[in-house]
Amino acid sequence: MAITRRHFLQSGAFATVAPALGAAAVFPSVGPAAAQTASGEPAWRHALSLFGDIKYPADFKRFDYVNPDAPKGGIARMISIGTFDNFNTAVMGVKGSIAPAATIIYETLMTRSQDEVATEYGLLAESVAHPDDFAWVIYRLRKEARWHDGKPVTPEDVIFSLDVLKKYSPMYASYYRHVVKAEKSGDLDVKFSFDSPGNRELPTIVGELTVLPKHYWEGTDSQGRQRDISATTLEPPLGSGPYRIKEFVAGRSVKLERVKDYWGASQATQLGQNNFDELRFEFFRDNSVALEAFKADQADWISENSAKQWATAYDFPAVAEKRVVKEEFPVNDSGRMQAFAFNLRRDQFKDARLRRAFNFAYDFEEMNKQLFYGQYKRIDSYFSGTELASSGLPEGQELQILETVRDKVPAEVFTTPYTNPVGGNSEAVRANLRESMKLLKDAGYEVRDHKLVDAAGKPVTVEILVQDPAAERIALFYKPSLERIGVTASVRVVDDAQYQNRLRAFDFDLIIDQWGQSLSPGNEQREFWGSQTADQPGSKNTVGIKNPAIDALIDKVIFAKDRAGLVAATKALDRVLLWNFYVVPQFTYPFSRYARWDRFSHAEPLPKYGRSGLPSLWWFDADKAAKIGKRS
Structure with a gap:
């Protein structure tokens, strides 16, 4: 099942899709x-x-987690990046x-x-x-x-x-x-x-x-x-x-107004929700600029995706005076993979040994310490944070499923638990770099004049394409590590429109990408990893995976007959994706971070699978607003 419109609003408008905390359950009844x-x-x-x-x-009559008497009115001003x-x-x-x-x-x-x-x-x-x-x-x-x-x-x-x-x-x-x-x-x-x-x-x-x-x-x-x-x-x-577009400034802002005669206002699924008279989206190209706008009370809340900013940038007076509230909301409704993603349409990335070598060159532990204040955890699954993530060696029904594609998958799928290299100190980094060079040598590469070249003497060059300063910081940290194994690496920052156009044309070497996963994977897996979508412009198969074993495992996921079968098939798919080294996994954080001006309220408690509930479950609280003063 795909990430829904609610997830899109939360991720695209002012939040990040973050991984879920796993939830066990029995498979459907319908x-x-x-x-x-x-x-x-x-x-x-x-x-x-x-x-x-x-x-x-x-x-x-209504969902338990809403306030059916929530007051209607007020304005919610939100931040969108891009x-x-x-x-x-x-x-x-x-x-x-x-x-x-x-x-x-x-x-x-x-x-x-x-x-x-x-x-x-x-x-x-x-x-x-x-x-x-x-x-x-x-x-x-x-x-x-x-x-x-x-x-x-x-x-x-x-x-x-x-x-x-x-x-x-x-x-x-x-x-x-x-x-x-x-x-x-x-x-x-x-x-x-x-x-x-x-x-x-x-x-x-x-x-x-x-x-x-x-x-x-x-x-x-x-x-x-x-x-x-x-x-x-x-x-x-x-x-x-419940809302319609009221006005906009192209590329900069959009205002929505609540439809006063909305046909569904009294429906049980809508009661107590959609409480603001107006939703305003202000667009910023840069997270830092967006934060300054929030501090100046030009927006009512902000989703913070930067661990550094969360730790250091919220010491302004309004926070100390508790007019601005910092809060983290657990993400229980999804998982994800975030990673440096290779473009397999480039010949140099077709060899899995080179791709794996890139993983050994990535020192996540040092990056986590220097850039993220140790807040993150390394991702080791395409379904990170859920019960669907593979671990250890396959057994039971998962093993039975993998046996059907044994001749089409790496042998390590059956013999070796997948783990990421661990760095963080000079000795571990040297060991990882030695393993990286061994893999490259086995694949026919060698270093000449400090440059990694293939068997034909062609240098290995990589451009990491990014679209914002936050991603640029991550890419720039990775760049010297790649250069230590002889890769000529560069980082290219482009605007959002150019970035999207290059992705649609598959015109990139390496990007930072992420795939959100629901707790019930299904047909969207074809879009992510299926051979049929590898050459479709605009598809989410940005890596360009064409693998008959993965296609077969996606079918096992889609046509699972019960919950146990779904979990087993998803773990099998996860394991095969990992052992093909299509990406260099990055990091995750199991909470959404928000700061908000304290003008709003919501029913207690928030629903388990609703993240922050912003903005649909909240309402403008006139009493709170009066205490913290007028908007700027």
């Missing part, structure tokens, strides 16, 4: 209701679950830089509760039905669901959305690869047919579909020009959610 009615037809359900019993009954030149989500990741506000204005068929691991309740859809073999699913829309222009949300909108998202977005094309058809099956019903039965996740991920307005995109703009959903646009699009 809900407590009977799978079929007495007539043999699939039962209609108000919710779907991937992990067990559904907490809230069909007639529930820029934007696009509001069209259909080409997100392919063309332009998307504004996070563009994702907030839309609704999905279902929405997740934040106090359950993986349960979705109806939003645009009032109910859902599927057979026991998961060969198809039908979603029934709510009669009251409306676009902001007052027109109803229709099955035609849903069908249109699936078609255009699959057509123009490599991410959605991969994610919904097994959804072969969507068709109207009733006045308010849409039936999605799958290419084969047995994929338990498909009914649920269809519920995550962002629904776009067909009539809007097939119409004309205020100038009479035909809209083009395959192109970027800065025309504020028509949405169906």
Whole structure:
């Protein structure tokens, strides 16, 4: 299951996707209701679950973690790092830089509760039905669901959305690869047919579909020009959610206003949420500049991704006076891999021994001490921080799965637990560098005149492409280590637009990348590591992995029949990814760091899988605001 719109808001707008603390659970039931009615037809359900019993009954009034009496009003000013030149989500990741506000204005068929691991309740859809073999699913829309222009949300909108998202977005094309058809099956019903039965996740991920307005995109703009959903646009699009775009300054700011007649305001999944009258996003190219704006009370809260700044930069008077609150929120809903990622489309990176040598050259422990005040932990899994992470040697069901690809994976998968090299002192660093040089020698490289060259005498050169000063610091620390093994290394800093364009064209040697993982991996793994997406511009398979063993293991994940099988298949996939050394793993931190001006409140306690809950679960607190003074 992919990282959802809520995660995108938290990660893209003002936070970092951080790893989860693992959560054990049994594998799905798809809900407590009977799978079929007495007539043999699939039962209609108000919710779907991937992990067990559904907490809230069909007639529930609200989620437990919200305040149904939360006051409406006030403004929330948020910080986004980067820029934007696009509001069209259909080409997100392919063309332009998307504004996070563009994702907030839309609704999905279902929405997740934040106090359950993986349960979705109806939003645009009032109910859902599927057979026991998961060969198809039908979603029934709510009669009251409306676009902001007052027109109803229709099955035609849903069908249109699936078609255009699959057509123009490599991410959605991969994610919904097994959804072969969507068709109207009733006045308010849409039936999605799958290419084969047995994929338990498909009914649920269809519920995550962002629904776009067909009539809007097939119409004309205020100038009479035909809209083009395959192109970027800065025309504020028509949405169906609790907020709409009020105004913006291209590349600099976006203001959203709460829709006063929002059709879903009284829905159980929405009650007590979306409390601010206005959401403002201010864009900054640099974290340090953003922090100065926050200190000057130009923003209400800030997500801090720099360990150094968290430790040293928050000693200004407002913190001492407790007008600004520092707080860390545990991240329990996801895992991740963050790493230096190779571009396997470059010939010099095709040899796994060279890639592994780069890992031996990376002294994480010294970097952690010098740059991060010892706050971070080295990542050793593509599912770091979850129960899905592999460890030790494979056994049981995981071993059985790996046996099916034994002839296609490194032998060490079966014989040696994966570990990263450990540095931090001169003796350990020298030992790691010796191991690095041994690997390079075995791969046919040698050092001539202090330069590493291949068998043909061609020097090994690497450009690390980054887009912000924080990433530049990390890359610059790594650069001298690479030079110690003879690699000619450089660091190139480019702006956000150029960075995205180069990624889409796969025009890089080494980048710093990250892949967020849910607690229930599935179809998105094709987008991350599948051969089919390796050459698709804009895909998340930035490494360019084309490996039949990994493709086979992704299928094992997707078609797992129970929770135990899913965990075993994911661990097997993780282990094979690690032993191919596609990346040099970096570091992780199991909390989101926030500082905020103390003008806001939220219901207690925050939900376990909701991170900070910002901004949807918070509200403007007039009493607190009066105590700390007016905004600047």
